Amino acid sequence: MPIRSDEDVVRLRQSVRELMIATGFSLIEQTKMITAASELARNTLRYGGGGEAHIEKLLNGMRKGIGLTFIDHGPGIVDIAKALTDGYTTGGGMGLGLSGAKRLADEFELDSAPGQGTTVKISKWKPF
Numbered sequence: 543m544p545i546r547s548d549e550d551v552v553r554l555r556q557s558v559r560e561l562m563i564a565t566g567f568s569l570i571e572q573t574k575m576i577t578a579a580s581e582l583a584r585n586t587l588r589y590g591g592g593g594e595a596h597i598e599k600l601l602n603g604m605r606k607g608i609g610l611t612f613i614d615h616g617p618g619i620v621d622i623a624k625a626l627t628d629g630y631t632t633g634g635g636m637g638l639g640l641s642g643a644k645r646l647a648d649e650f651e652l653d654s655a656p657g658q659g660t661t662v663k664i665s666k667w668k669p670f
Contacts, residue, residue, distance in 0.1 A: 545612070546592040551583045554595050561597060561608055567668055575608060575666045578643040582612045582662050585639050590614025590660055600665060607648070607667040612660075619654040626652070 543557065544550055558579045562572040579595075586593045593614030600607040619625045628641045640662075644650040647664035654660035 543595050543597070544592070545583050545586045545595050545614075547587070551580060551587065554583050554597075555580055557597055558608070558610065561599065562666075565599065565606060565608060565668065567608075567666065571666060571668070574646040575610075575664075578646040578664055579610055581639040581643045582610070582664070585662075586612045586614045586660075590616030593659075600667070602667070604670055605667045606670060607665050609663065609665045612662045614661075615659040618656045618658045619652075619660055620656050622652060622654060 543554060545554065555576050558576050559572060562575055567575070583595060586595070591614065593612065593616070596609075596611040596613075598609045598611075600609045626641050626644060640652070643662070643664060648667045649663075649665040651663040652660070653662075
């Protein structure tokens with residue numbers, strides 16, 4: 543789904559909520575994943591100039607889950623370690639978007655380079 547406006551962020555949040563409910567996640571787990579999705583979508587919009595988000599059901603042995611991928615073709619991240627530090631921001635916010643999303647998800651993967659855009663993947667797992 544495209545991430546080009548605040549309305550797209552709202553639609554993404556609703557889609558994540560619906561899939562989390564359908565997969566049987568608790569309200570607490572839903573809230574964590576929706577919050578992480580919202581932060582990453584806003585980063586995609588604000589810092590990446592917009593992009594896209596992919597939502598998928600995951601199955602892995604005795605677990606089921608939800609995977610989210612955020613892709614932008616913006617300027618990329620120069621120092622990933624620094625960007626993942628609590629409080630670090632280039633946009634005047636609280637600097638908790640990337641690090642907060644990492645804490646809220648079970649798995650977190652970030653791929654970025656200057657001039658190459660950014661891809662962030664997160665997942666949340668639930669035993670059967």
